[in-house]
Amino acid sequence: MSTTTYYLDMQHPEQILGKPLPGDLSVVECRHKQFQLNRFLYQLVGTPWGWTDKLGWSDAQWRELVEQADHRTWVAYHQGAIAGYYELLRDAGGAVEILYFGLVEAFFGRGFGGPLLSHALQSAWAWPGTTRVWVHTCSLDHPSALANYRARGLQVYREEVTP
Template identity: 80%
Template sequence: MSDSYTTYYLDMLYPEQVRAKSLPDDLLILECEIKQFQLNRFLYQLVGGPWQWTDKLNWTDQQWQALVESDNHRTWVAWHKGAIVGYYELLRDAQGAVEILYFGLVESFFGRGFGGLLLSHALQSAWAWPGTRRVWVHTCSLDHPSALANYQARGMQIYCEEVTSIG
């Protein structure tokens, strides 16, 4: 095991930069227009479990509710044949920068081509949000091996890298 990891910050400044994959008929992606913080907590654990997403595991209901019910926070869930494929959350700041706050697939859907499709949808949704001036995300070398390549294949570019020592 390495004694460090690298965090990559990627962004996109124009909607024309999106290199989208077309959605197949059997993948349904719906926005959670009725906000339920319990759903976001469940999705965070379902998708983030294999990657040791831990920063929000000890959050209270009030913390989850404050994030999810904010006007600057939106969530989409992807479905295939009635099962949850994955999800993403967008968070916009006052300057119009939209962060892909969380993005990922359920482990049983890895390797089936859904990552590029869901990321395409996330980028298009971010740019369709009125007032968006920039879309950004961060990932790290501890994430799924295809994560960084997926972001880059959809048109995002690295603008910063940080190496963090472990231990």
């Protein structure tokens, strides 16, 4: 079976087709960087989707990713529980990648995906110097992932099929 990877981007903040956060969902930036939290979130959100590329990473590798100046993390909470998260990583040219984005499995189907993605896009564009926002997803991701990215204004600019 083959896997299709979709690369999507947005060139201007006016392209955001946002959904407001529900009143019972709060999103907080982790301003004090803790690589252990990012590793936990990666596993919590990524396990249902087979996120495995960083499972074997050492503390030093996690620290190097998370503690760089151009890496930021936000966590979404619903009634005190972690509902999801996203990480942004900006390159030297100002392109911001939504490096990781997702909901915790217990919060699927509650309508949080669109508002959280809107928040991620707004946060990326609010970061001074941002020139472009991009993300990639694949056919192994949640069945609604690609539709959510498109519904928020991101456009596919490349597809890759791998066996």
